[in-house]
Amino acid sequence: MTTPPRPWSLVIHGGAGAITRSQTRPETDTGVRAALNAALDAGGAILAAGGTSLDAVEAAVRVLEDDPHFNAGRGSAFTYEGKNELDAAIMEGATLRAGSVAGVTTTKNPVTLARVVMEQSAHVLLGREGADAFSREHGLDQADADWFATPERRRQLEELLSNGGKFDVDMKYGTVGAVAVDQAGHIAAATSTGGVTGKRWGRIGDSPLIGAGTYADDRGAAVSCTGAGEFFIRESVAFQINARVRFLGESLQQAADTVIAEVKALGGTGGVIVTAADGEMAWSFTTASMYRGCAAWDGRRKVALYEDEG
Secondary structure: OOOOOOOEEEEEEEEEEEHHHHOOHHHHHHHHHHHHHHHHHHHHHHHHHHOOHHHHHHHHHHHOOOOOOOOOOOOOOOOOOOOEEEEEEEOOOOOOOOOEEEEEEEOHHHHHHHHHHHHOOOOOOEEEEHHHHHHHHOOOOOOOHHHHOOOOHHOOOOOOOOOOOOOOOOOOOOEEEEEEEEOOOOEEEEEEEEOOOOOOOOOOOOOOOOOOOOEOOOOEEEEEEOOOOHHEEEHHOOOOOOOHHHOOOOOOHHHHHHHHHHHHHOOOOEEEEEEEEOOOEEEEEEEEEEEEEEEEOOOOEEEEEEEEHO
């Protein structure tokens, strides 16, 4: 007698913003979809084989960090001074262990550095020169500035500076993230970003802040956020969604829609991806697009970019 597969699920995002279908070049559309599918393949293969949700979200995010279509790792946004400063976080729902980094400049895959912080230090959040030093001390793959920089991101900075250097509040260029539940019923979340074009003074957004842009608790939900980070911080979006699921018994979709509506009411835009220990999945966003995808044990699989794709 064949044993039925145990539930697992994976949801990913590549950022939310004001980009419409008509504004997207065909080759960009194709490239983004291919990268999202590759990330689902990487994380889904781990989950289907009985691997952990933590391994799955790290693997999925690493794929997106390495792809220049996204604002994470290679292809990260430039600061006002023309540098790349990277943030990432990862969290394990079974134990509430978490690790994150902010303002790192030389680690090829910041999500992996966040995991090493979680597993091999006494801390949760490391920043800037200290995080870079910790990365080197633990033998993680390093990269020079040319690896992270892309012509398109430099063009975006030059455009912003030519318009007076106004802060890129629309968040048009995508943070990446993943949430998953494995066959053991444990959930995890990971998020990685280059921040926003033209950021100054060591600005840090929601992505590396546990409870704001990233959160996972087996008793509630795993959440990864993308969007206007200042608003997500003020709303503690990731934790709020988890709390509504855990304490109020709301569905993932209800909790996500409610909290994202609160972000919108404050004047912020963006989106979230969510999963829970029973394999339920959801996403919610207020923008014209959110690059996203999901896969599950029962064959469900979807990759979508624009609002009209459901």
